[in-house]
Amino acid sequence: MKLLMLGQSGVGKTSYVASMYGALQTPVDGFSLLAARLEDDRRLLALHQDLKRGRYPSQTQLREKYQFHLRYRGQPVLGFDWTDYRGDALMESSEDSPEAGELQRDILSSEIVMAFFDSQTLCRRLPRRSVIRRMSLLICRALQQMNARTIPLILVLSKADRIHCLSELDLACLDGLFAAANANRSVCGFCIPVACGRHAYNVGIPALAALHLGLLRRMETVQRRIRAMTAERDRLARKVESPVQWLQDQIASWLDGVPTYGELARREHSRVMREIALFRRLHKPLLALRWHLTCHPGVKMFGGGFA
Amino acid sequence: MSRDINLMMVGSGGTGKTTYLLAMYAVMSNAVKGYTFSAQSMDDDLLLAHLWEELLEQGKWPPPTEQSRSWAFDFNRALKKIKGFNWFDYRGGLLHEPELADPAAKKQFYEKIKESDCVMLCVGGDKLAQYVDKKIPPKGLREFNYLMTHFHKERQATVPVAVVITKADQCRGDRLERGFDKLREQLLSSLFVEGAGWLVMFCPVSLGMRLQSGERPPCLGRIRPHNVHLPVTFAVYFQLEAELRAAARRLVELAGEQDDVQKKVDDLDGRFWSSIFRQEEIASGRERLEALQQVTHLTQEEARQLEQDMHSIRDELIGAKTQIYFDGRRMQLHTE
Numbered sequence: 211m212k213l214l215m216l217g218q219s220g221v222g223k224t225s226y227v228a229s230m231y232g233a234l235q236t237p238v239d240g241f242s243l244l245a246a247r248l249e250d251d252r253r254l255l256a257l258h259q260d261l262k263r264g265r266y267p268s269q270t271q272l273r274e275k276y277q278f279h280l281r282y283r284g285q286p287v288l289g290f291d292w293t294d295y296r297g298d299a300l301m302e303s304s305e306d307s308p309e310a311g312e313l314q315r316d317i318l319s320s321e322i323v324m325a326f327f328d329s330q331t332l333c334r335r336l337p338r339r340s341v342i343r344r345m346s347l348l349i350c351r352a353l354q355q356m357n358a359r360t361i362p363l364i365l366v367l368s369k370a371d372r373i374h375c376l377s378e379l380d381l382a383c384l385d386g387l388f389a390a391a392n393a394n395r396s397v398c399g400f401c402i403p404v405a406c407g408r409h410a411y412n413v414g415i416p417a418l419a420a421l422h423l424g425l426l427r428r429m430e431t432v433q434r435r436i437r438a439m440t441a442e443r444d445r446l447a448r449k450v451e452s453p454v455q456w457l458q459d460q461i462a463s464w465l466d467g468v469p470t471y472g473e474l475a476r477r478e479h480s481r482v483m484r485e486i487a488l489f490r491r492l493h494k495p496l497l498a499l500r501w502h503l504t505c506h507p508g509v510k511m512f513g514g515g516f517a
Numbered sequence: 518m519s520r521d522i523n524l525m526m527v528g529s530g531g532t533g534k535t536t537y538l539l540a541m542y543a544v545m546s547n548a549v550k551g552y553t554f555s556a557q558s559m560d561d562d563l564l565l566a567h568l569w570e571e572l573l574e575q576g577k578w579p580p581p582t583e584q585s586r587s588w589a590f591d592f593n594r595a596l597k598k599i600k601g602f603n604w605f606d607y608r609g610g611l612l613h614e615p616e617l618a619d620p621a622a623k624k625q626f627y628e629k630i631k632e633s634d635c636v637m638l639c640v641g642g643d644k645l646a647q648y649v650d651k652k653i654p655p656k657g658l659r660e661f662n663y664l665m666t667h668f669h670k671e672r673q674a675t676v677p678v679a680v681v682i683t684k685a686d687q688c689r690g691d692r693l694e695r696g697f698d699k700l701r702e703q704l705l706s707s708l709f710v711e712g713a714g715w716l717v718m719f720c721p722v723s724l725g726m727r728l729q730s731g732e733r734p735p736c737l738g739r740i741r742p743h744n745v746h747l748p749v750t751f752a753v754y755f756q757l758e759a760e761l762r763a764a765a766r767r768l769v770e771l772a773g774e775q776d777d778v779q780k781k782v783d784d785l786d787g788r789f790w791s792s793i794f795r796q797e798e799i800a801s802g803r804e805r806l807e808a809l810q811q812v813t814h815l816t817q818e819e820a821r822q823l824e825q826d827m828h829s830i831r832d833e834l835i836g837a838k839t840q841i842y843f844d845g846r847r848m849q850l851h852t853e
Contacts, residue, residue, distance in 0.1 A: 303560040314559045340566055343547055347555050347562055353596050361596075386548025393551045393595030514595070 211290035211424045214316055216348055217326030218341050219297025222368035222406060224257070224267050226326070227276070227294055229406035229413040232258025237283075238414050239502045241421075241495070246277035246289075264408050280421050282495040288425055290322075300344060317352045321427065322420045324364040325349055329403060332380045333373045339383070346387050353397065359430050360515055362423030363391060363399040366416045371405030388512055397513035398423055400503070415506055422499040429492050436485045443478035446471050521589070521601030522756050523632045524749065526681070527664065528639025529657035533683035535579045536572070537639065538588070538606060540724055541745045543569040549746050552830075557589040557601065573740055582608050585622065592753050599826045600753050605629045630664055635677045635752035638705075642684035642721070645696040648704075649688070658704045665708065677716045677755045678708060679748040685721030693721055697840060711845040718751045719840040720744060747839060754830045757823050764820040771813045778805050 215223045231254040234243035245251040254276075257267055274294040279286045295313050304311035325345055353361050365384070381388075381401075391397040400419040404412045449471040450456045456472070463470040469477075503509060526534045542565045545554035556562040565588075571577040585607040591598045607626055630636065644655035669675060680700065682688065688696055697719045701709050708715040725741040782802035785795050831850050841848050 301563065303563050305560060317559075339547075340570055343566065344562070346548070346553075347546055348559070350553060350555055350593065350596050351559065354591075354593070354598055386553070389551045390548055390553065390593075390596045394597060397596065 211288065211322060211428070212316070212320045213290050213292045213322040213324060213420055213424070214320035214352065215292070215294055215324050215326065216300065216345055217297060217366075217368075218300055218328075218345075221297065221326040221328045223294055223297070223326055224274075225261055225406040226366065226368065226404065226413065226416070227292065228254045228257035228267065229261055229410055230417045231255070231278075232261075233410070233413045234417065238418070239498055240283045241414075241418060241499065241502075242281045242284075243417070244279045244281060246279065250276050261407050261410070266407070280425075282498070287492065287495050288421060288428065290421070290424060300348070301341070317348055318355050320352050321356065322362045322364070322424050323349055323352045324366060324416060324420055326366045326368050327384070329367045329370045329373050329380075332367065332383065342383050346384075349387065350390070353394075356396075359396060360398055360423060360426050361394070361396040361513075362420060362427070363397055363513065364416050364420050364423075365399065365401040367401065367403040369405065370403035371407070371409045371411070391513045393514060395514040398426075398515035399511065399513040401510040401512060403508055412506075412508065415503065415509060418499055419503055419509070422496065422503060425492060425496050425499065429489060429496065432485055432489045432492070436482060436489065439478055439482045439485060443475050443482060446475035446478060450475070521603055522634040522752065523603045523605070523629070524635050524637065524752055525605045525607075525629055525633045526637040526639055527630070527657070527661055528641075528683075529655070530581060532639040532641045532644075532657070534639050535582050535606060536724065537681065537683055537722065537745065538604065539565060539569045539572065539579060540722075540740075540742045541749065542566075542590075543573075544742045544745050545749075551595055552746070552750075553593045553596075554749070555591050555593060557591060561588060582606055584608060585625065592749065594826070594829060599830075600756065602749065602753065605633075627667075630668055631671055633668075633676060634756055635679060636665070636668075637679040637681050637748050637752075639681050639683055640700070642682050642686065642688035642693075642723070645682055645700075646688040646692055648699060649692050649696050654704055658700075662705070662707060675714045675716070677718070677752060679718045679720055679751050680705065681748050682719065682721040684723060685743070686723040686725060688721075701842070709842060709845040714844055715842075716755060717842045718748070720747050720751070721838065722747070744838070750830055751839070751841075754827060757827045757830070761820060761823045761827065764816055764823065767816050768813065768820070771809055771816065775806065775809045775813070778802055778809065782806065 215227075217223050231243055231245070231251075234241065235255070236242070245254065260267070276292040276294070278290055278292055280288040280290070293316060296309055299307060299309045299313045302310035304314055327342075327345075349363065353363065391399050400416070402412055402416050402419065404416060406413060450459045459470045459472065463473075504511075526537065528534055542554055542556070545552065546556075546562070546566070547553075556565060568579055572579065585605070588604045588606065590602050590604065592600045592602060607629070608622060638658075638661050640655050640658070644653075647653045648655055665678070682693065682696070685693065700719070705717075707713070708717050722745050723743045725739045725743075782799055785799050785802070841850070
C-alpha cells in the first residue's frame with residue numbers, strides 16, 4: 211500500500227513519523243510497527259528520542275520514502291510505503307521542481323492520503339487560504355483516482371498541545387472538504403488532533419486509522435478475488451455435471467494430456483479456501499483496530515462511507 | 518464517462534473574460550455546496566491561484582491576454598468528477614481584428630468556436646448600463662451575431678449560449694432587467710426567434726458590489742465574487758441533458774435490436790431440423806443477446822448516473838437570479 215503525507219513546510223510531518231514510529235514500538239492493543247530497513251529504524255528512533263527531549267528535526271530537505279510493516283501480535287498484517295515530502299513542494303510547479311513533479315505523480319498512485327494542518331494556524335482563524343485550497347485540490351485529485359468501495363482520508367491536526375482546544379468554528383476553513391467527503395459514499399475519514407514532543411498524545415492514532423482503512427481495502431480486494439475464483443470454480447464444475455460430460459472430459463483429458471475440468475475445479479477450490487483463510491486472518495485485527503479507534507476521544511469520523 | 522466539453526467565452530477586450538476565469542476558479546476550487554472545479558493540470562492550478570492572489574492581496578488586475586491558450590478543468594461533486602471541460606481563453610482584441618492581421622490566430626479562434634459545446638458571451642455591466650441609459654450599444658455584439666450565424670451554418674445545429682453580464686454591480690436591479698429585455702429584443706434578437714431552437718441564459722456575475730465603476734477600479738478588500746459558478750453550471754447541466762436524451766435513444770435502439778435477435782433465435786430453436794442443424798447460429802444468437810443485455814445494462818446505469826447528476830445541479834440553477842430561454846420562450850427549471 212502507498213501512503214502519502216501532504217502538508218506545508220513546518221507543519222510537523224517528519225516529527226509525526228518519528229513520534230508515531232517510536233510510540234508503536236510498544237504494541238498498542240496488539241499493534242506495532244517495524245521499518246523494513248534497519249537504517250530507517252535507527253534514524254526514526256533517534257529522532258523520537260530527540261523529540262521527547264523537546265528537540266525538533268530541521269525541515270525536510272529531500273523526499274524520504276519509508277517502508278513499514280504493521281504487525282498484530284507479532285505477525286505481519288500489512289506492508290506499506292510511506293512518503294514524506296519537502297513541504298514547499300506542495301506549492302511548486304513541476305516545471306520548476308522535480309520533487310513537485312514526483313509529488314504530483316505520487317498523488318495519482320497513492321492509496322491512502324494523510325493531510326496535515328497546523329492546529330495553531332487553524333485556531334487563529336488565519337490559515338493561508340492558498341495552502342488550504344491547494345491541499346484540498348491535491349486531496350480531491352488523489353481521492354478521485356481511487357476507484358474503490360472504501361476511499362481513506364486522514365486529516366491530522368498537528369501541534370494540538372500548543373492550543374487550548376479546537377472548536378467547530380476553527381475547522382470552518384475545511385468545511386468545503388468535509389461537505390464534499392460527507393456527500394461521497396466511499397470516503398471514510400478521520401480527523402485527529404495530535405501532539406509530538408514532550409507532551410505527546412494521539413501519535414499512534416492517525417497511523418492506525420490509515421492502516422485500518424488500508425486493511426479494509428485489502429479485505430475488499432480479497433473478497434473480490436474470492437468471488438471471481440468461486441465463479442470460475444463453479445463454471446468449471448458445471449462442465450462435468452452429468453455422467454456423460456464427466457466421461458467425455460476424462461477421455462478428452464487422456465487424449466490431450468491435460469488436466470480434467472474436475473481437477474481444475476478442485477484446484478480452483480483450493481485457491482478459494484486459501485483466500486478465505488487470508489480473509490479470516492485479516493478480519494480479527496480489523497475489528498480490533500476499529501474498536502480502538504471508535505473508543506478514542508477527540509477523533510472525529512467523517513465521510514459518506516461511515517453513513 | 519463521456520467526453521469533455523468545450524466552452525468558450527467571447528467578448529470585446531476589457532469585458533473581464535480573464536478576470537472572470539480567475540474568479541470562477543478561485544470560488545469553485547474552494548467548493549460551493551459540495552461542487553468544485555479542479556484544474557486537470559496541477560501546475561495550471563498554481564498559476565490561476567497565483568494570479569487570483571495578486572488581485573485579492575495586491576489589487577493587481579490581470580493584464581490583457583497576450584497569448585491564446587486552453588485550460589482543462591474538472592467539474593466535481595462530492596469529490597467525484599461529473600464532467601471535464603476545456604476553456605479557451607483567446608488573445609484580447611482578436612474578435613475585432615481583421616483576418617489578415619493574424620490569419621493563424623483567427624483560424625484557431627473560428628475552429629474553437631466551431632468545436633464549442635457552449636458559448637459564453639461576455640457583456641460588461643458598465644456597457645450594458647450605457648446601452649440602457651444612452652442607447653450606446655456594447656461592442657462585440659455585431660461580431661457575436663456573425664459568429665453564431667456562421668456556427669449555425671457550419672454545424673446545422675444550435676449550441677447553448679450564456680450571456681454573462683460581468684461587472685453586474687455596475688448595472689443593477691431594474692436597469693439590469695431592462696438591459697436583458699433590450700438585448701433580447703434588439704441586439705441578440707436572432708437568438709430568440711421562435712422555432713430557431715436556441716437555448717440562452719442571461720446571468721449577471723460580479724466581483725463585488727462595493728467596487729467602484731471603471732475598468733480597473735481599486736479593489737483591495739472589496740472582492741466578493743457573486744454568481745461566478747453559474748455559467749459553467751448551466752453549460753454542464755444542458756450537456757448532461759443532451760447526453761441523457763442520446764442515452765434514451767440508444768436504449769430504444771438496443772431494445773429493438775434485442776427483440777429482432779430474440780425472434781430469430783426463437784424461430785430457429787422452435788423448428789425441429791433447424792434446432793439440430795443450425796446449433797451454431799442459435800448459440801451465436803444467444804451470445805449476441807447476452808452482449809446486447811450487457812450494453813443495455815451499462816447504458817441504463819449511465820442514464821441513471823446522468824439523471825442523478827442533473828438532479829443535483831438543477832437545484833443549484835433553480836432560484837438563481839438568471840433567465841433561461843428556449844426557442845424564444847422563457848423556461849423554468851422545476852424540482853421533481
